Amino acid sequence: MLQIIPIPDLPIFQPNDDIAQIISEKYADNLKNNDILVIAHTIVSRVENCEIEYEKVQPSMFAVNFANSAEKDPRIVEIVLQEAKSIVRMSESLLITETHHGFICANSGVDRSNARPGHVLTLPKDPDKSARKIKKRFEEINGLNNINIIISDTFGRPFRIGTTNIAIGIAGLDPYVDCSFKRDLFGYKLQHSIVAVADELACTAGLIMGQSNEGIPVVIIRGFTNYTSSSQSSATRLNRKREDALFW
Amino acid sequence: MLQIIPIPDLPIFQPNDDIAQIISEKYADNLKNNDILVIAHTIVSRVENCEIEYEKVQPSMFAVNFANSAEKDPRIVEIVLQEAKSIVRMSESLLITETHHGFICANSGVDRSNARPGHVLTLPKDPDKSARKIKKRFEEINGLNNINIIISDTFGRPFRIGTTNIAIGIAGLDPYVDCSFKRDLFGYKLQHSIVAVADELACTAGLIMGQSNEGIPVVIIRGFTNYTSSSQSSATRLNRKREDALFW
Numbered sequence: 001m002l003q004i005i006p007i008p009d010l011p012i013f014q015p016n017d018d019i020a021q022i023i024s025e026k027y028a029d030n031l032k033n034n035d036i037l038v039i040a041h042t043i044v045s046r047v048e049n050c051e052i053e054y055e056k057v058q059p060s061m062f063a064v065n066f067a068n069s070a071e072k073d074p075r076i077v078e079i080v081l082q083e084a085k086s087i088v089r090m091s092e093s094l095l096i097t098e099t100h101h102g103f104i105c106a107n108s109g110v111d112r113s114n115a116r117p118g119h120v121l122t123l124p125k126d127p128d129k130s131a132r133k134i135k136k137r138f139e140e141i142n143g144l145n146n147i148n149i150i151i152s153d154t155f156g157r158p159f160r161i162g163t164t165n166i167a168i169g170i171a172g173l174d175p176y177v178d179c180s181f182k183r184d185l186f187g188y189k190l191q192h193s194i195v196a197v198a199d200e201l202a203c204t205a206g207l208i209m210g211q212s213n214e215g216i217p218v219v220i221i222r223g224f225t226n227y228t229s230s231s232q233s234s235a236t237r238l239n240r241k242r243e244d245a246l247f248w
Numbered sequence: 249m250l251q252i253i254p255i256p257d258l259p260i261f262q263p264n265d266d267i268a269q270i271i272s273e274k275y276a277d278n279l280k281n282n283d284i285l286v287i288a289h290t291i292v293s294r295v296e297n298c299e300i301e302y303e304k305v306q307p308s309m310f311a312v313n314f315a316n317s318a319e320k321d322p323r324i325v326e327i328v329l330q331e332a333k334s335i336v337r338m339s340e341s342l343l344i345t346e347t348h349h350g351f352i353c354a355n356s357g358v359d360r361s362n363a364r365p366g367h368v369l370t371l372p373k374d375p376d377k378s379a380r381k382i383k384k385r386f387e388e389i390n391g392l393n394n395i396n397i398i399i400s401d402t403f404g405r406p407f408r409i410g411t412t413n414i415a416i417g418i419a420g421l422d423p424y425v426d427c428s429f430k431r432d433l434f435g436y437k438l439q440h441s442i443v444a445v446a447d448e449l450a451c452t453a454g455l456i457m458g459q460s461n462e463g464i465p466v467v468i469i470r471g472f473t474n475y476t477s478s479s480q481s482s483a484t485r486l487n488r489k490r491e492d493a494l495f496w
Contacts, residue, residue, distance in 0.1 A: 001252060002251070002456065003252075004249060004252065006249070091494060094494065104407040154443070158406050158407070158488070159352040159487070160414070161423075161442060161487070162424040162445075163444060164451070179458075199408065199451070203447070203448040204451060204452040206448050207448050207449065224456075226458070238408045239407070240406070240409055245407060246344060247337065247407070
């Protein structure tokens with residue numbers, strides 16, 4: 001059995017806060033080895049000063065033109081463009097970009113939600129590095145040697161309505177499990193053999209994180225062991241390469 | 249806290265088996281109201297006779313041509329085409345189709361895995377109807393009035409490596425939760441407000457279902473209440489309409 005444990009009553013995180021320290025103090029029960037902590041990127045972004053005061057941003061003409069048709073703030077559109085490596089699709093009102101990390105999502109992940117008034121939150125610059133740092137601190141503080149971290153965000157999907165949580169930063173575990181050596185019930189070798197286990201873990205946490213002021217930005221998944229450990233793993237390994245993507 | 253409970257040691261289901269009866273007998277602990285049962289479509293497909301003996305299928309010339317370039321069995325390709333409403337993308341080796349239900353996936357969901365030798369499994373004809381039927385039986389057998397059912401399959405994603413579990417049939421709950429009335433920590437109205445909660449529930453179950461001969465085709469999710477109840481819901485509501493899909 002898996003347990004999905006919310007950590008409630010966390011404060012609003014501030015720049016340079018020690019996430020592991022604050023969570024370890026608040027969480028009355030003890031963390032255990034092999035726990036997987038899924039952390040909403042919003043708190044990592046806040047701690048890492050990824051808030052931009054958009055009123056100070058000078059939008060380009062391209063940003064102004066799109067903002068007019070989309071009825072958006074041109075200064076926020078400018079930030080979205082600055083966070084983008086490329087534009088994958090745009091309509092009159094939607095901008096789907098490839099971020100500098102290689103994630104494909106709406107508005108480069110730039111969001112007014114959970115940012116201070118007059119600000120937007122961007123994604124962390126290197127969410128894998130953030131995850132590794134948080135993992136190390138949790139282990140130091142709690143005297144453990146195997147805490148796994150997933151930093152998550154909510155992304156839309158090309159062909160399905162609604163968002164789901166995905167993994168944008170990972171430490172301690174591989175983002176997927178390759179089952180290609182396995183056999184089905186009848187001994188037949190599996191065809192669709194790579195399971196994106198980090199995204200499924202993020203979804204699981206997403207069920208109780210919520211999106212709004214519910215204030216559950218950190219969730220513990222306990223009892224899950226069907227992953228491969230890795231000290232070198234990265235969420236960017238989940239990005240399909242442009243040359244392999246039929247839908248780019 | 250959520251609990252994710254596997255139901256182990258289930259038999260290989262046979263055509264016309266009563267899924268709810270067999271599970272209720274095997275599951276030592278009692279089901280409870282508000283439990284969500286996620287059921288792998290493979291057992292629903294087997295019970296509903298969605299196995300096709302591909303050796304008896306006569307492939308079309310189109311199927312033969314694609315099968316040659318993709319190094320696939322032309323008779324299985326023919327079944328994939330029969331299960332498709334349209335072809336969304338094809339390369340020399342990959343066929344991404346829109347199924348008659350409106351799901352967009354590889355090979356119309358047709359799979360040799362977990363089918364008898366010489367057979368393939370197709371998706372259930374009407375997974376929502378299957379889910380409603382199973383829900384009703386579970387409630388009758390266990391004397392309950394609110395068991396929720398999700399029938400799941402593993403789908404790939406256009407821009408991310410690996411498969412995740414998704415909901416293809418639903419009974420008892422809406423497939424998504426609309427948070428657009430909610431506010432963030434700073435009172436700002438949420439932008440990305442529709443959460444595909446049925447897909448997140450399917451992912452959660454997917455963590456312990458596995459893909460192969462682990463034999464966990466049914467998972468109970470207990471303690472989750474953040475959904476909207478519905479007697480008329482449908483997994484097809486998660487399908488983005490063609491006119492709204494930037495990536496069709």
